[in-house]
Amino acid sequence: MKYIVGIGGMTNGGKTTLTNNLLKVLPNCCVIHQDDFFKPQDQIAVGEDGFKQWDVLESLDMEAMLSTVQAWMSSPRKFARAHGVSVRLDASDTHILILEGFLLYSYKPLVDLYSRRYFLTVPYEECKWRRSKRSYAVPDPPGLFDGHVWPMYQKYKREMEANGVEVVYLDGMKSREELFHQVLEDIQNSLLNRS
Numbered sequence: 001m002k003y004i005v006g007i008g009g010m011t012n013g014g015k016t017t018l019t020n021n022l023l024k025v026l027p028n029c030c031v032i033h034q035d036d037f038f039k040p041q042d043q044i045a046v047g048e049d050g051f052k053q054w055d056v057l058e059s060l061d062m063e064a065m066l067s068t069v070q071a072w073m074s075s076p077r078k079f080a081r082a083h084g085v086s087v088r089l090d091a092s093d094t095h096i097l098i099l100e101g102f103l104l105y106s107y108k109p110l111v112d113l114y115s116r117r118y119f120l121t122v123p124y125e126e127c128k129w130r131r132s133k134r135s136y137a138v139p140d141p142p143g144l145f146d147g148h149v150w151p152m153y154q155k156y157k158r159e160m161e162a163n164g165v166e167v168v169y170l171d172g173m174k175s176r177e178e179l180f181h182q183v184l185e186d187i188q189n190s191l192l193n194r195s
């Protein structure tokens, strides 16, 4: 069985942290990080607001991300080996792929491929505070959060909801451990229901 899990939601909701924790325990589990598909800086448009438009779908090479997902789908075993993931021979033939990123459910060709879509959120103040502590490959210029990051988050979330995309909301204010156990249990139950 092939099982694709989305760990999506807002920037600094805790997606990468949760994903790394799940990867340690889920058998035959590969990961694809959406952040690895940002286009080079010189291809990022500058908006009328003067900000580089990093937080829009067009700043990501989603075709390349989709091809990578398709490579996993056509042979999870081969994909795992190529990415240094050990395949347990004793495990039932279940292969899991985690897609992790902030715009997972806004790209049409991917949206129906998920078995389960999680969506992490924290309140605005917490998000802004966590973001101010982060250092990205391209540092945020002053005003980027309120001028670009937050409005784009709201826009894509509104669209996702208007399109009726079904997600499981996760409260990113819970502890790392609580989130890990909640999602692990939910994935295990969902896998049992499918087998």
Ligand SMILES: Nc1ncnc2c1ncn2[C@@H]1O[C@H](COP(=O)(O)OP(=O)(O)O)[C@@H](O)[C@H]1O
Binding pocket: 010, 011, 012, 013, 014, 015, 016, 017, 018, 130, 172, 173, 174, 175, 176, 177, 179
């Ligand atoms: N459950 C949590 N509670 C408090 N802080 C968290 C939690 N999960 C992650 N963090 C912290 O928040 C920041 C963003 O986490 P990260 O996993 O990189 O988020 P994302 O990938 O969604 O941007 C990091 O400093 C991380 O240590």
Ligand SMILES: O=C(O)c1ccc[n+]([C@@H]2O[C@H](COP(=O)([O-])O)[C@@H](O)[C@H]2O)c1
Binding pocket: 010, 011, 012, 015, 016, 035, 038, 054, 055, 101, 102, 136, 137, 138, 149
């Ligand atoms: O990774 C990069 O090259 C990169 C370059 C510029 C900006 N980012 C930011 O990365 C954010 C998404 O990653 P994350 O972990 O915060 O969800 C997004 O809000 C972008 O503004 C990321």
Ligand SMILES: [Mg+2]
Binding pocket: 015, 016, 035
């Ligand atoms: Mg991240």
